[in-house]
Amino acid sequence: MLRKALFIGYLWPEPKTTAAGHRMLQLLECFMANNYKLVFASTAQKTSYTANLYELGIATAQIQLNHNSFNDFIIDLKPDVVVFDRFMIEEQFGWRVAEFAPNAIRILNTEDLHSLRSARQSSIKTNKAFTNKEWLGADITKREIASIYRSDLTLLISKIETELLKSVFHISEDLLVTLPFLLDTVSEKQQSKWPRFEERQNFVFIGNGRHAPNVDAIKYLKSDIWPLIHKELPNTKLNIYGAYLPQHVNELHKPSEGFFIHGWIEELDTVLQETRVNLAPLRFGAGIKGKIIDGLKNGTPTVTTGIGAEGITDFTTSYDNPIAFAKNAVALYNFEKQWIAIQQQNSEILRNNFSKEKLAPYLFKIIDNIKRKLDEHRYKNFIGSVLQHQTMASTKFMSKWIEEKNKKK
Missing domain, CATH: 3.40.50.2000 (Glycogen Phosphorylase B;)
Structure with missing residues (x-):
């Protein structure tokens, strides 16, 4: 059965300029190989390096930030899975997906842990040894961890990062999957x-x-x-x-x-x-x-x-x-x-x-298991449900405020 997956990109994929762009193309190809019809959407502008997704059989859509047109877009699409490319995208569109496509599995693709990279960069700038204390105290860390909890599944490219999330933040392994680069075997x-x-x-x-x-x-x-x-x-x-x-x-x-x-x-x-x-x-x-x-x-x-x-x-x-x-x-x-x-x-x-032949079946087994028991999966993620609650949904109400403000211009 052909299923539908929506990928919302922070940028349009540029596999020849960035590892993140190459990684995104790997994910798209894996979903296609597993009988998903794909739509890739982004608020960003395309560049001369942007991959031609149309040639790969992937539909594309230009979407707007803080605009209710996305609500109609996702209602019409009815995706089975939505993949957010980095936590900033989940902040912007996660609440809309939860509200207007509640049965879609929400997957956060981290590329890498942005908050970890940022904390390490700060330690280099200040010439201080990196510690978890600085990482935990940063606003970007709170935002990224909140995004992980709001998602049904988060993809981590490095096992080190998966273990850090489990040991430092005590995030359940049910919400995390380590998925390195998905590569063809070099013969x-x-x-x-x-x-x-x-x-x-x-x-x-x-x-x-x-x-x-x-x-x-x-x-x-x-x-x-x-x-x-x-x-x-x-x-x-x-x-x-x-x-x-x-x-x-x-x-x-x-x-x-x-x-x-x-x-x-x-x-x-x-x-x-x-x-x-x-x-x-x-x-x-x-x-x-x-x-x-x-x-x-x-x-x-x-x-x-x-x-x-x-x-x-x-x-x-x-x-x-x-x-x-x-x-x-x-x-x-x-x-x-x-x-x-x-x-x-x-x-x-x-x-x-990094064998695609081994890693891809592992990913889709997890996705299929979540789909079969989606309500139970979300019930176990109590912190995620708290963060989805309207009294905690600051990103939702900020977006709505900007949306209303833009209407008056």
């Missing part, structure tokens, strides 16, 4: 076509300029890490690719120092397969990092930090000290046996942790 035949060690050269960093951890990492590379690597390997280059890089990052372009800012690149897989070592010195962030997964998919060993490796089981090449980071990057670049061993280890990580 031995595909791996045999990867360029060999001696056919690759230079270093690479990949990162969208609208993502603060990436901008910080590029600056960190320029100031603390690359000078150490370039001193040992003066004939190598560091090539930096990413859409939406800000001007102050473009100004770091220094060919005389082997530091190259290129901007966006369409054929990312080709670039990675031509490169010997992938660098990802992320000092804050959350979730699983798409740039590292891209390295795994193309047989390009990555040197990263503890934050970068977070959520990736058995990932070994992570170093938080810039001297250790640079030293191990140089060693990986120079020693073929070590490079091949890491490449093989990374292929195992990819196979064991």
Whole structure:
């Protein structure tokens, strides 16, 4: 039986510029493969990087914030499932879905825990060690946790984040599911076509300029890490690719120092397969990092930090000290046996942790179980029902106030 799912996006998917866009496309394709008719809606404007969803057989809709036209839209659609892309979207549209499509399963897709990333960023800015106390005390944390409780199910890309929600906030595992990137298996035949060690050269960093951890990492590379690597390997280059890089990052372009800012690149897989070592010195962030997964998919060993490796089981090449980071990057670049061993280890990580064939059935089994016992599922989520209650629904009444205000203009 063909079911209907509505995805409400914070942005239109850009799989070639962001890991979040790639992740969203994976989810859409999984729902289609499991007999769902899809509609993707967003308040955002499309860009030249936006995926052509129409070609994939996905209907699209432009929707408005704080406008009752969405009420009629969702009543007519009658979705079985609604997926909110990040908690900000659930805040805006969750109450309308609950009111006008009460039987639809409400799923929050976090991409990563925004509040965790924000708290870690603050600790870097203030040069203080990250603690749960600062995370718990932030307004964005309260908003994100409230959104998780209001949803029937929340998708977490990293097992670390799932465990944090259970241990720090005592959120029931019935409301959470760990769903890493959903990837096709890289076959031995595909791996045999990867360029060999001696056919690759230079270093690479990949990162969208609208993502603060990436901008910080590029600056960190320029100031603390690359000078150490370039001193040992003066004939190598560091090539930096990413859409939406800000001007102050473009100004770091220094060919005389082997530091190259290129901007966006369409054929990312080709670039990675031509490169010997992938660098990802992320000092804050959350979730699983798409740039590292891209390295795994193309047989390009990555040197990263503890934050970068977070959520990736058995990932070994992570170093938080810039001297250790640079030293191990140089060693990986120079020693073929070590490079091949890491490449093989990374292929195992990819196979064991990110197989779409294993993960997709797991997700839809959970969704189907919730659908069969939706009332019971919501009854157990008492805090969620409290947050849905009208006396607590501040986002609903703020939206209605803005809606009425806009009518008078």
